[in-house]
Amino acid sequence: MLSVIIPTFNRCRTLKETTQPLLEVKGDDIEFLIIDNSSEDETASVVESLREVDARFKYIRNVQNLGLSRSIFRAVLDAKYDQILFFSDEDGIKPEYINKVAAIWNQNPELGAVIPEEPVKRRNDFKKICLAAEDECGFMMSSGTYAGYLAYMQSAYIGGIGFNRKAIDFSLMPVDNVSYPQRFFCSTAAWSAGVYVFVKQDLVHLAKFNAKAKGGSGSGRWGDRGLVESLNNADLLLRSHSKEKLSPDQVNVLRKLMYFHTYTRFPAYFSVACAGGHETAYEFYETIISNDQFSKSYDFWSLLNRISSEKFSKLEVCELERCHSRFFDEITRSRRRQFNQRFATFGLSKPNKSES
Numbered sequence: 001m002l003s004v005i006i007p008t009f010n011r012c013r014t015l016k017e018t019t020q021p022l023l024e025v026k027g028d029d030i031e032f033l034i035i036d037n038s039s040e041d042e043t044a045s046v047v048e049s050l051r052e053v054d055a056r057f058k059y060i061r062n063v064q065n066l067g068l069s070r071s072i073f074r075a076v077l078d079a080k081y082d083q084i085l086f087f088s089d090e091d092g093i094k095p096e097y098i099n100k101v102a103a104i105w106n107q108n109p110e111l112g113a114v115i116p117e118e119p120v121k122r123r124n125d126f127k128k129i130c131l132a133a134e135d136e137c138g139f140m141m142s143s144g145t146y147a148g149y150l151a152y153m154q155s156a157y158i159g160g161i162g163f164n165r166k167a168i169d170f171s172l173m174p175v176d177n178v179s180y181p182q183r184f185f186c187s188t189a190a191w192s193a194g195v196y197v198f199v200k201q202d203l204v205h206l207a208k209f210n211a212k213a214k215g216g217s218g219s220g221r222w223g224d225r226g227l228v229e230s231l232n233n234a235d236l237l238l239r240s241h242s243k244e245k246l247s248p249d250q251v252n253v254l255r256k257l258m259y260f261h262t263y264t265r266f267p268a269y270f271s272v273a274c275a276g277g278h279e280t281a282y283e284f285y286e287t288i289i290s291n292d293q294f295s296k297s298y299d300f301w302s303l304l305n306r307i308s309s310e311k312f313s314k315l316e317v318c319e320l321e322r323c324h325s326r327f328f329d330e331i332t333r334s335r336r337r338q339f340n341q342r343f344a345t346f347g348l349s350k351p352n353k354s355e356s
Contacts, residue, residue, distance in 0.1 A: 001030075001081040001082075001106070001107070002029070002030045002031075002083050002084075002085060002096060002098070002101060002102045002105060003031050003033055003076045003079035003081040003083065003084050003085070004031065004032045004033065004084075004085045004086075004087065005033045005035060005036070005069055005072070005073055005084055005085070005086050005087075006018065006032065006033070006034050006077070006078060006086075006087050006088070007035050007037065007040055007068065007086075007087035007088065007089065007158075008034060008035070008036055008037070008039065008043055009036070009037040009038070009044070009065070009089075010040060010041050010323055011039075011041075011043070011090060012039070012041045012042040012043045012045070012046045014048075014089055014090040015043060015046055015089040015090075016036070016046045017092075017347070018087065018089055018090060018091055018092070018093065019032070019034075019046075019050055020059075021092075021093050021094065021095055021101065022057075022093065022095070022098070023048075023050075023052075023053065023054055024095040024097045025082070025095045025099060025237070026095075026099055027099070027195060028056070029081075030060055030102060031056050031057075031080050031081065031103075031262065032050075032054075032057045033058045033059075033060065033075055033078070033079055033080075033313075034047050034057065034058070034059050034216065035060045035062070035071050035072070035074065035075035036058070036059065036060065036061040036062065036067070037062050037065050037066060037071045038061065038062045038063065038064050038065045038121045039065075041060075044059070044061065046079075047059045047123055051140065052327055055248065058080075060074070060075065060078060060102050062074070062131075062272055064138040068181070068183045069183055072086075072181045072182070073173070076165065076185070079165070081280035082164055082165040082166050083102075083105040083109075083162065083164055084162060084163055084164075084165055084185075084264075084279065085101055085114070085160070085161070086097065086158045086159070086160070086162065086182055087158070087159050088158050088159050089158075091159040091160075092335055093160075093219065095211055097160065097198075097321060100137055100198075101114055101162055102208070104196050104304075105162075105164075106310065108196075109162060109166075110139070110164070110193055111140070111187035111193060111194055111195070111196060112143065112147070112164050112167040112188045112191070112192050112193030112194050112195060113151050113162060113163045113164065113167075113185075113187075113189040113190040113194045113195040113196070114160075114161070114162040114163075114197075114198065115151055115154040115161060115162075115186065115190075115195060115196075115197055115198065115252060116148070116154075116159070116160035117197045118290045119228065123342055133141050137198055137199065137201070137267075138196055138197050138198040138199045138230045138244075139196070139197055140194060140195070140196045140197070141190075141194055141195050141196075141197065142194050143190070143191060143192055143193050145191065145254060147190040147191055147194055147195045148187050148188065148190050148191025148237060149187075149257060149258065149317075150190070150195065150197065150255060151186045151187040151189070151195050151356040152183060152186075152187040152198075152233070152234065152237060152258055153261050154186075154260075155180070155182050155183045155185075155186040155187060156180060156183060156226075156230070156265075158182045159189070160198070160273070161185075161186050162186075163182075163185045163186050163189040163190075163251070164193060165182070167188070167189035167193040167331045168188060168189055168193040169188070170287070172184075172188075172236065172239075173185075182231065183233050184236065184237070185228065187233070187237050188237055191237065196323065206211075215247075226294065227262055227265060227266065227269065227294075228287060228288075228291050228294075228343045229246045230258075230260055230262040230265075231258075231259055231293045233314075234254075234255060234258035234259060234262070235255070235316065237258075238251055238254060240256060256299070259293070259297065259299065260299055260303070263294070263297070263299060263300045263303050263304075264303065265305065266288065266300075266303075267312065268286060269284065270312075270316070271316055272314075273314065274286075274315070274316050274319050278319065278322065278323075281319050281323055282323045282326060282327075285320070285323040285324075287326065289327060295339070312326075317321075330354055
């Protein structure tokens with residue numbers, strides 16, 4: 001029993017390519033639920049043609065655009081089955097992947113989550129700690145902090161992410177201004193009830209039918225590309241499992257690991273922002289630097305200093321320095337003093353700007 005949810009909005013062409021392989025998926029106890037966030041193109045026609053040949057396709061169209069999170073939340077509540085698998089409307093999906101996910105949940109109906117294609121190095125590290133079972137496609141991890149942490153890291157993109165609705169406390173989920181609802185669903189379900197980690201490659205091709213989206217453009221995200229939200233999700237995950245009586249040291253270590261994982265996404269998103277011109281780059285930079293979760297973090301600044309020469313092109317380094325200088329020009333004198341003191345604490349260089 002499996003509900004496959006595909007959110008869509010004005011992408012009838014890629015939706016058509018994404019859904020075609022689903023016709024080859026086996027089983028009558030699988031539904032394909034397409035949630036349309038009030039598209040203005042031919043999305044309805046594409047779905048109707050699918051429903052004519054396969055009754056497993058269901059269609060929900062929002063009367064008005066609810067935003068990504070509310071649209072997904074509605075689909076999760078309306079899904080026929082508790083076991084839910086997500087894809088975007090631009091992913092390439094092999095029927096083998098869905099068939100395998102369905103089989104895993106049929107054999108382990110209480111399993112919390114599934115995540116696709118875990119990198120080899122991290123996979124081996126985690127297998128040493130909490131391996132519960134293993135087969136030719138992947139391995140299963142027991143419930144607990146490691147499962148939750150791994151699912152948190154692997155659920156930034158929606159394609160191939162699955163979770164068990166029975167393992168979710170919906171009262172904790174934020175619904176507005178959320179770009180990554182699947183991260184909350186997947187990580188908290190994995191922590192509560194374990195996770196299956198796929199290692200077999202080429203079963204899910206993220207953004208296969210939309211070259212512009214490949215590589216994580218952050219299109220449609222908030223000004224920070226969802227990075228601040230990722231940190232908030234980490235805090236929410238830790239709070240939701242506080243009943244497990246983790247020690248303060250354990251909580252701090254987990255928070256540090258999840259925060260650092262988010263900090264490492266800054267270079268990729270800044271590079272994409274640079275491609276949009278200075279104003280786009282500065283909007284992203286200002287949003288991040290103005291947030292205390294980033295600007296007060298030694299880990300973030302030390303990482304940024306180290307990777308500037310490793311990850312950025314010369315033009316991107318120049319753009320970063322330009323944003324940095326502009327930020328100090330535009331903030332108030334009291335805030336400039338505050339940031340100068342913060343930089344001095346971290347032993348970092350600062351723009352040569354007068355405080356007067």
